[in-house]
Amino acid sequence: MxxxxxxxxxxxxxxxxxxxxxxxxxxxxxxxxxxxxxxxxxxxxxxxxxxxxxxxxxxxxxxxxxxxxxxxxxxxxxxxxxxxxxxxxxxxxxxxxxxxxxxxxxxxxxxxxxxxxxxxxxxxxxxxxxxxxxxxxxxxxxxxxxxxxxxxxxxxxxxxxxxxxxxxxxxxxxxxxxxxxxxMRLRKSDAEIEHMRFAAEVSSKAHELAMAATKDGIHEFQIQSIIEGFFVYGGTSGWAYPSIVGCGENATILHYTVNNAQCNSNEIVLVDAGAEYQGYAADITRSWPISGVFSDAQREVYEVVLEAQEKAIDACRVGNPYNMPHEVARRTLAEGLIRLGVISQSLDEALDPNTGELRRWYMHNTGHWLGLDVHDVGIYKPDGTPRLLEAGMVLTVEPGLYFGAWRPDVDCPERYANIGIRIEDDVLVTEDGPDVLTHSCPKTIADIERIVGSA
Ligand SMILES: [Mn+2]
Structure with a gap:
């Protein structure tokens, strides 16, 4: 198969x-x-x-x-x-x-x-x-x-x-x-990058296969088995970290790993899974509609996250502070949520780390170093100031929005109830700009709608 x-x-x-x-x-x-x-x-x-x-x-x-x-x-x-x-x-x-x-x-x-x-x-x-x-x-x-x-x-x-x-x-x-x-590990050599590129390719293909096999009524563990099955079939040593496969409200739980629910056609499934090759990790997240077609509400959220992710990837450039992709993603997400009427604060208010409303729907960082460890080694703020990106560094870029209607702490907008979207790629910083190691994993709305359910 x-x-x-x-x-x-x-x-x-x-x-x-x-x-x-x-x-x-x-x-x-x-x-x-x-x-x-x-x-x-x-x-x-x-x-x-x-x-x-x-x-x-x-x-x-x-x-x-x-x-x-x-x-x-x-x-x-x-x-x-x-x-x-x-x-x-x-x-x-x-x-x-x-x-x-x-x-x-x-x-x-x-x-x-x-x-x-x-x-x-x-x-x-x-x-x-x-x-x-x-x-x-x-x-x-x-x-x-x-x-x-x-x-x-x-x-x-x-x-x-x-x-x-x-x-x-x-x-x-x-x-x-x-x-x-x-x-030393923070700056990858050509040989290491080749290994990471291979782990990324196998992982990208695994996500694509899982998208193609998705249909109404599929279980989270079945999606997981296709992904992890191909990790091994593709010649890697298997997962680099336990796979997260969550549909519906499970997509709004950041480190959900139970993976035992059945998926309904009106739900989004969020899949965070990556293979390890010769010790080197890939780390990919994709989110797709079980039915193969985004609803209007799902599409609205997806477009905001995708725009934030693409802008954040573009900020992965030599000389930029490591946290610039995070700041770019935060700003884009906040602007999007204001546009959608989810946030009623001003942009500056929404971005405030303590009182801003963005945190309700986006509560994690936009990335981490990647290498032999999925959360790879390397101090983010040597001497207390953000490290500047250098050629050879690899980091993930993974903004998301999570509307958990089950949460008692916030009033989830009904229109977006239980939509969880994260999009994550692995980015190598080069002198010529960001090189997305996971570029072959489908992520545009058009590609996802073409592939999901096509098997
Ligand atoms: Mn990650």
Whole structure:
């Protein structure tokens, strides 16, 4: 059923090369000094129910620096014999375990295929760490990820005075390396953008397939299954975050994930779903009428949100503050709601963060960074002022309007009762202006009306 859509996809990009990981590590390590020890751990496996685990996903920082995706891995980077050493601890080969859980690259495999200088078994990680801590001056580790690493580092710091007095060794401080990695992750390289573009293409196609299959009486979970089915069929690892599929009043609940209602022909369905490819996320929202034709009221709201989204996308330009798309979207939404008679305040009054009426119907931000994490890393206001956009940054643009008639806190205009519209695209900032990675996902009223129900 998905084959035609699959054939229309671009070829999946090649894996990020060892050379690229090496270059990343060099750039990262150039900020550190001799005597620094950097530790980046994978995240632990978590249990879902007896003997069953959640699908494993490593820490994004470890994926970023080495691309190693197995559990029980620890990366240590330190300076030795006048050069930096990337030392990765991995699950050793173990035939019995591999029969049950799957093949492992093991220590030799890690050395052959990954950007590392040394590899050892994860069984020996703490022993090595104790030795490395004796020589380290500063330790860079994110605490709270591996409790044994944390306690060894703290023990080494506690011993430092005695050690340093006798031997002149032992660490004197701990720092979190996350912010330095985040600054790098915020600016995407060409190889990363290719990965994100592929995740975006598969996700766009999945939304289009779901639109085409939509008909009166379809259930939210059926729309969800088409979308998530194509994420996998298209060659991604599946969803980057749990899919939101809400029709009718469910479309007015921002993080609705129950997805179990049946859809009526007079309703809008709001779908927020994106795939993950090689760790990189896409994040798309589309809203369409179950019947395939917007009612006048639905069309009025949709047009306002679409105009706000297009103007906000246009504000994703090098040198603009990161929050300019949000301000542009807010203004356009407020103007639209005044035009529709939903807001009776003046434009300035409507935009007031405390007393403005816009907040009733638009209560979230217009976007976030996107990358290895759906809500990707990167400080929005370094030194308290909004960061200026640079080429290579990727952000989502996702204005919406939500008229929840079920809400006791506001008087919902009857004409728009239970209409929820959000339109979200993923935008790469380039020197030549915004590049919409999710451009192939239908969003004009004409395209949506042509596609919905056409399967
Ligand atoms: Mn989003």
């Amino acid at each position: 998905f084959d035609e859509a699959f054939k229309a996809l671009p070829e999946s990009p090649q894996a990020i090369s060892v050379e690229i990981y090496r270059e990343r590590q060099q750039r990262f390590l150039s900020q550190y000094d001799i005597g620094d020890l950097v530790i980046v751990s994978s995240l632990p496996v978590s249990t879902r129910s007896n003997d069953v685990h959640y699908p494993y996903r490593s820490s994004s920082d470890l994926l970023y620096l080495v691309g190693w995706s197995e559990p029980n891995a620890t990366l240590m980077m330190y300076h030795q014999d006048e050069q930096w050493v990337s030392h990765l601890f991995v699950q050793p080969k173990d035939t019995l375990k591999e029969i049950w859980e799957g093949r492992r690259p093991g220590v030799e495999g890690a050395l052959r295929g990954w950007a590392i200088d040394r590899a050892d078994s994860s069984d020996d990680v703490y022993q090595h760490l104790e030795q490395l801590l004796e020589q380290a001056v500063r330790v860079h580790v994110r605490s709270g990820v591996d409790s044994v690493v944390d306690s060894l580092v703290i023990a080494a710091i506690e011993k430092r005075d005695r050690k340093r007095q006798q031997l002149g060794s032992g660490p004197i401080s701990i720092e979190d390396p996350s912010q330095r990695i985040a600054e």
